[in-house]
Amino acid sequence: MISGVPVTSEELNEFEKHRTRLFGIAYRLLGSASEAEDAVQDTFLRWNDAEHAAVREPVxxxxxxxxxxxxxxxxxxxVRRESYVGPWLPEPVITEDAALGPLDTVEQRESVSMAFLVLLERLTPPERAVFVLREAFQYSHREIADILGLTEGNCQQLHHRARERVGRDRSPFTASPDATRRIAQRFLDAARGLDVAGLESLLAADVVSWSDGGGKAQAARRPVFGSDRVARLLAGWVRKGGPDVTATMVEVNGQPAILGFLAGRLTLAVSLDIADGRVAAVHAVANPDKLAFLAAQLAPSR
Structure with missing residues (x-):
């Protein structure tokens, strides 16, 4: 039983077989883990009420x-994001356990990165749907047309337009996962030691830091540019928490990230975009609402 709705074992098993894939699609479309969960649940409710004998391909x-x-x-x-306080960032998701589906290729990891999801905000909803289904899940234009109720030609036009809008500022991953983890570990060590010079040496000269507090946690309401200013900002986060601050490194959205805890409570998730051996961008989420899903992911292990 899910949310009080009785289901047959066959219906439940068929749905559960595709749950991770559905969540991965919804998250890429919405940029919100909590909203993606709601969308998956609503999909289940529709599935539960469907005439299953008439469904040829459940997926x-x-x-x-x-x-x-x-x-x-x-x-x-x-509409809600137009009135959001400060920069809007996606909800971070730990991806070490394939919560968003397989991330074996560079393209798959890029499709869930914080920077890429922010770029997708430029697209109209139909453009985003076509782009995600085509780029991240390799659906054909004919299949996408059937999903969206559009013509195949219209889907091709939407995809072309989306690629142009996203491509202007798209920065594909270039470093290997092992290389990014090594740099992230050095970054974490420097942050723990309040080593501003060490942090600065790991940052690209034109690094930019984006912080999302949503008006519910203290965070810079504008991006911070430059290695010296970003290094001081990062060290300031650690220094401000004092001895009650702890940090650990995990994979978030296909990238290395530093999680900050204050007295054991998750208060910050810092995702690192690494290119050419340096941290090129920092995406820090402090809004407690946006950390709830990630905190739940950590709960069994903590």
């Missing part, structure tokens, strides 16, 4: 239902 049916639910949510999300 196609589920993907169509989920995507259209997400398109409805995206329209209202765009």
């Amino acid at each position: 196609a049916w589920l993907t169509r239902a989920l995507t259209n639910l997400c398109l409805t949510r995206l329209a209202s999300a765009r």
Whole structure:
């Protein structure tokens, strides 16, 4: 039983078989783990009420239902984000356990990175849906047209337009996962030691730091540019917490990230974009609402 709705074992097993994939699609479309969970749950409720004998391909049916639910949510999300306090960043998700599906390739890891999800905010909901389904999940234009109820030609146009909008500022991953982890570990060691010079040496000269407090946690409301200023900002976060601050490194959104805890409570998730041996961008989420999903992921291990 899910949310009090009785289901047959066959229906439940069929849905659970595709749950991770559905969540991965919803998260890429919405940039919010909590909203993605809601969309997946709503998809299940529709699946539970469906005439299953008439469904030839359950995964196609589920993907169509989920995507259209997400398109409805995206329209209202765009309105809310226009009044968001300070920079808006996606909700961070630990990806070491394949919570967003396989991230074996550079393209798969890029598709869930914080920077890339921010770029997707430029797209209209239909453009985003076509782009995510095509780029991250390799659906054909014909399949996407069936999912969205559009013509194949229209989907091709939407995809082309989305690639142009995203491509202008797209920075594909260039470093290997092992190399990024080594740099991230050095970054963590320097932060723990309040080594401003060490932090600065790991930052690109034109590094930019984005902070999302959402008006609910202290955070810079504008981006901070330059290695010296970003290094001081990062060291200041650690220094301000005093001896009660602890930190650990995990993989978040396919990238190395530093999680900060104050008296054992998760208060900060800092994702690092690493290129050419340096940290090129920092995305720091302090909004407690946006840390709730990640904190729940940590709960069993902590």
